[in-house]
Amino acid sequence: xxxxxxxxxPIIQDEKExxxxxxxxxxxxxxxxxxxxxxxxxxxIEASLDTVWDILTDYEKLADLIPGLAVSKVVEKNDKFAxxxxxxxxxxxxxxxxxxxxxxxxxxxxxxxLPHGKKREIQFKMVEGDFTQFEGTWLLEQFSKTKxxxxxxxxxxxxxxxxxxxxxxxxxxxxxxxxxLVEGRLxxxxxxxxxxxxxxxxxxxxxxxxx
Numbered sequence: 001x002x003x004x005x006x007x008x009x010p011i012i013q014d015e016k017e018x019x020x021x022x023x024x025x026x027x028x029x030x031x032x033x034x035x036x037x038x039x040x041x042x043x044x045i046e047a048s049l050d051t052v053w054d055i056l057t058d059y060e061k062l063a064d065l066i067p068g069l070a071v072s073k074v075v076e077k078n079d080k081f082a083x084x085x086x087x088x089x090x091x092x093x094x095x096x097x098x099x100x101x102x103x104x105x106x107x108x109x110x111x112x113x114l115p116h117g118k119k120r121e122i123q124f125k126m127v128e129g130d131f132t133q134f135e136g137t138w139l140l141e142q143f144s145k146t147k148x149x150x151x152x153x154x155x156x157x158x159x160x161x162x163x164x165x166x167x168x169x170x171x172x173x174x175x176x177x178x179x180x181l182v183e184g185r186l187x188x189x190x191x192x193x194x195x196x197x198x199x200x201x202x203x204x205x206x207x208x209x210x211x
Contacts, residue, residue, distance in 0.1 A: 024198075025191045035179040036133065036172040039186060043194040047201040048161040049111070049118055049142035055200050056122065056138060057108065059084055065196050068189045070099075080108040083127075090185050098185055102129025117142040130177070136169030163201075165194060 019028040030038040045052055055065075059082055063072040071087040083105050090098040104124050111120045119141040126134035141164045167190060173182045 020187075022191065023195060025194050027187050027191060029183060029187065032170070034172070036170060037179065037183055037186075038168070038170050039183075039190065040166070040168045041190050041194060042164060042166045043198055045163045045165055045198045045201050046161070047163055047205055049120060049140050049163050051161075051201050051204055052140055052163050052165055052197065053120060055197055055204070056140075057082075059106075065200050066193050067196070068192055075103065080110075082106045082108070088189065090189065098181070100130045102126045102131065102134060104129075104134075114141075130174060131171060132174055133170055133172035136167065139166040139168070140164070141166070165197065167194065 019026070021027075024043055026042045028040045030040070032038055056062075059074050060072055063069045068088050068090055069086060070089040071085065073085045074082055075085050076083040083103060085103050086101070088100045104126050107123045109121045109123065111118050119139065121140065122138040124136060124138070143162045143164070169186075169190075171182065171186060173179055
């Protein structure tokens, strides 16, 4: 066990971590104090940051792309802010279903230009729902390389763009929800979400290049 500080507040942390990589999706679980978990995940997508960003921020369409997301509605929207009402649904053994409802506030950050490309993020926090704590970040980082006439690598080109999409969430269920069940379901859901976003980016690029 170790003690570290996050935003000035001490957190007792179990240093043991569980991680797995499947279908190009990396997921890491870190145990924080009590029944709180930090889940980090990452996937590589052969598309520009803008393409992936447009998919992520088309909030109501997410329910059409992601099987475990039954409802995704925009309750309030203004510049760089969106409040969403979402219902996630997962099938359990014996014909049971696991449902989680929540109202999430999403804060869209401006794009930041880096020496190797650019990055942009969405910070989110559940303000009402089935979790005591549910907050984190979507992070997009683009690394673009293509060749000019002199065979030098330069930035640019949708077909040569590579975006790393990362998702990190701190989650603490309410007492009546078993943490191991929530942890397992969330990891499965996150893997599906990232894979679906990657597949949608491929579809968008294919449709664009076929015009």
